[in-house]
Amino acid sequence: MTDHTPVSADSSSANTSDSASATSPDTLAQRGQSRSRRPESQAFRDFMGSHWGERHIPTPQRExxxxxxxxxxxxxxxxxxxxxxxxxxxxxxxxxxxxxxxxxxxxxxxxxxxxxxxxxxxxxxxxxxxxxxxxxxxxxxxxxxxxxxxxxxxxxxxxxxxxxxxxxxxxxxxxxxxxxxxxxxxxxxxxxxxxxxxxxxxxxxxxxxxxxxxxxxxxxxxxxxxxxxxxxxxxxxxxxxIRLIKDRYELDELRRAVDATHRGFTDIIRCLPRATQHRRGERVIEGAFGAVAREEGNGLGYDTIAASGNHANTLHWIDNDGPVNEGDLVLVDAGIEVDSLYTADITRTLPVNGRFSPIQAKIYQAVLDACEAALARANEPGVRFRDIHDAATTVLAHRLSDWGILPVSPEEALSPEGMQHRRWMPHGTSHHLGLDVHDCAQARREMYQDALLEPGMAFTIEPGLYFRSDDLAVPEEFRGIGVRIEDDVVVNADGSVTRISEDIPRTIADVEAWIEDVQSSTK
The missing domain is CATH 3.40.350.10 (Creatinase/prolidase N-terminal domain)
Known part of the structure; x- marks a missing residue:
């Protein structure tokens, strides 16, 4: 990296002669300027300011x-x-x-x-x-x-x-x-x-x-x-x-961010075989996505989560320093921020070897069903933002009960006095999205969680199930599996809610076909 010491400084921090030596101890600030010798003669200044051709600055255009x-x-x-x-x-x-x-x-x-x-x-x-x-x-x-x-x-x-x-x-x-x-x-x-x-x-x-x-x-x-x-x-x-309701420009930028993020996920799938051969395969995944983020946009909207195996059960796993093993699921939560600074926020949970095992598919389908329930609830009239989370967690609580994991009835768990299901789904299902990945975070509760859905809102739907490897409350076959599926949605002018990330595969069959198609095309 180029030394950031400027070639000129005020007389209090530099001598006028290259060969001069300090006669008094430097201040701490002066020591920060001691890496280079800086010419300060008037002749140098005059020469530096002369003999330059015309700048080639593009004609400015209205954005x-x-x-x-x-x-x-x-x-x-x-x-x-x-x-x-x-x-x-x-x-x-x-x-x-x-x-x-x-x-x-x-x-x-x-x-x-x-x-x-x-x-x-x-x-x-x-x-x-x-x-x-x-x-x-x-x-x-x-x-x-x-x-x-x-x-x-x-x-x-x-x-x-x-x-x-x-x-x-x-x-x-x-x-x-x-x-x-x-x-x-x-x-x-x-x-x-x-x-x-x-x-x-x-x-x-x-x-x-x-x-x-x-x-x-x-x-x-x-x-x-x-x-x-x-x-x-x-x-x-x-x-x-005021950013809770997006204008047309913002919604277009969010769609651009989602499209770029789709390309980033495709490159992740392309690099999965190489990731399994690297001792820090999670960073192979992180790096593949990061390259697309810089090529296609301003960069990452947030630090990429590339969590293989049990790491998926750490919600904000960004160390990304673990191996990616055949037979694991890898949870990737990533979004590209386009040049306008609007970001996507997508999570896909991918089978590393291209096929879900029966138990992986069982858990994955439960999360996918919760996604669909949340979207269906969002499309009903008179829905408040908080209702989306309730729809998703209702599905998950009942599925946990069906599997014999939930220690109480779904109804008791879903009550304010219960909440036992939150052991395996500890986060919220949705947040607003825009210039920030967790957009509009300073908004009052009545404008956010308690607000009715309105045209122009953009938010995520992202339920998950997380069974840690040391969780003795679940069957052994569940342990070490974490699944999250996250999509970006917008409320249309007619009040309907649309997934703008619909083209990023999400069903079991579509994810498996996506992996097969991408990896076949790179052989």
Whole structure:
């Protein structure tokens, strides 16, 4: 990896001569800049800023998402009258020393700006109150600098030499349809009419922007810090809740994510024989899917679960360091995040050798039946989100009873005083899906679990059964088997609910045929 030490620094942390030696102990910050010798002569600066040809920047085009952004801003600002609303993108997170994780914007920022991929670190959306009581989204970010500036070659965070040519204000304005301003003007924009205009911010995203907002609040006599917490949390909850209903652009992006994820699962099946030959076969599976995620989208929507055998009974198994054995089932929970940052969330449980054993098929069919019951319930009128889980677990409780595993009747287990079936199905059946794999998580319960299904909602259906290898409450033949089936669904305009992941095989016969077809085509 290229050394991130810039080729220029201020005089307090570097000597002007390559051969100069320090005459006093370095500070800790200065030691972080000690790996390279940095030229600082004016001659060097003049030379670096000259003799460059014309940049070849593609002509900016208006993005499809731009048509949806004004309505999103209106919805976001509706409850907050004349308050100014601040939604930071966030900044880079340090991975180790001076290396960072890939940037991924806060989802509320992505929703209101329409910016995906790795755009734009350290940017801020401000929802500016207007005279008619609505809000206008204004995007503040750091545009690319002139190649005669020191930033061009010396700034490893923003410099074109280091991270490529950043967009201009005009280019982003064309792409998004938003008014765009330089980030250096943010302080003045927040201070304008402060006191007459309130200030709210999405907290814990960018500490520097949050500190700036609190400084302006204090100067204007507005509640700040802990005193403003309830107001800020109300904004965050509202920004979650308005994303419960997806617009047409969002639903199209979710379908694209599901299609890409289907291709990722096909590559998993293609690599299963190789996985059985590797001591960490689960990582062979993880790697195959991850390659498709980067080729087809922005990357993974979340860490892939590739859990073979008993590992499938650890719900969030992401170590993926175990073998993949012939005769095992491998549970793969994975989703591709497309460039717009919308993600799929799919689970398939696959027989490693291509065929389910009788006991594996018995458990798998029970889970599949629970999936179908949940979808059927979702298609009934007047259904609340929580009812989907109840439909799935009713099937599973009765199946556990039929097998002689449940210690009480299904009715007793399903009552609030019972819940014994949750030993083998400990998680919820559904969650909303969108920019986050567990989307809209800050929404109030009455808007989420207790809400009626509405057109535009997108969520998962994912029941499972998990029989741990050391579970003495189940027959020995069940032990070490874990099965989950997860699909992504949307509520249509007429209220019906459709699986948008229908094309990813899920029945026993279809899964076996899928494995046979893919592996035959690669021989």
């Amino acid at each position: 499809a998402v731009a048509d949806f952004l004004p309505q999103r801003a209106t919805k976001a600002g509706a409850p907050f009258g004349h308050d100014r609303l601040v939604i930071p993108a966030g900044t880079y997170k340090v991975r180790s020393n001076d290396t960072d994780y890939r940037f991924r914007a806060h989802s509320a920022f992505a929703y209101l700006s329409g910016l995906g991929a790795e755009k734009e670190p350290d940017a801020v959306i401000v929802l500016e109150p207007t005279e008619d009581g609505t809000h206008e989204a204004v995007l503040y970010f750091k545009p690319r600098a002139s190649r005669s500036s020191e930033e061009f070659y010396s700034d490893s965070r923003y410099g074109e030499f280091w991270v490529g040519a950043r967009p201009s204000l005009d280019e982003v304005a064309v792409a998004t349809g938003l008014r765009c301003e330089h980030i250096d003007t943010l302080r003045d924009a927040l201070a304008k009419d402060a006191g007459t205009v309130g200030l709210r911010i999405v907290r814990d995203v960018d500490s520097q922007v949050e500190a700036l907002v609190n400084e302006v609040r204090q100067q204007a006599g507005l509640p700040s810090g802990a005193d403003a917490q309830d107001d800020d949390h109300a904004l965050e909850a509202h920004l979650s809740e």
